[in-house]
Amino acid sequence: MVLRSGNERDGASGSGGNNHRNNEDPLPNPPVHPNLADVVARQTELMAHLVHQLGNAGNNGPRAEPQVNRFGDFFRTNPPIFRGSKDPLDADFWLNVIEEKLGLIECEPHEKVLFAAHQLHDAPGVWWRNFKASHPANYRFT
Numbered sequence: 001m002v003l004r005s006g007n008e009r010d011g012a013s014g015s016g017g018n019n020h021r022n023n024e025d026p027l028p029n030p031p032v033h034p035n036l037a038d039v040v041a042r043q044t045e046l047m048a049h050l051v052h053q054l055g056n057a058g059n060n061g062p063r064a065e066p067q068v069n070r071f072g073d074f075f076r077t078n079p080p081i082f083r084g085s086k087d088p089l090d091a092d093f094w095l096n097v098i099e100e101k102l103g104l105i106e107c108e109p110h111e112k113v114l115f116a117a118h119q120l121h122d123a124p125g126v127w128w129r130n131f132k133a134s135h136p137a138n139y140r141f142t
Helices: 036-055 070-075 088-103 109-118 122-133
Strands: none
């Protein structure tokens, strides 16, 4: 493909087949389309820059939700420990007290089970661990 400037008729005029006059700037190079490796490298640079900027945001970035220590809130209610009993009314009393204390704090249903189960010691604690083991590892009890 021969590119000609406006005043030249063929590519043989001027200096040795050069298609532009000596006193004019040469035509710009055509745009180079990047290959996939160049695009990925540029995206990686941009991502690194973004991560750096976010890491340096400090207190100027969006405020995160305050972390809530729900178990601490539950524990401050002084929940009773259940170690087992031959009288079923003792278990019922313990469960009612635990439900009242869980009603004082805001937590998810699965957290209520975890908090109450934490108060099971001795034989009831062993029973709970065995019961939990009979379910999938990520199972959420409610």
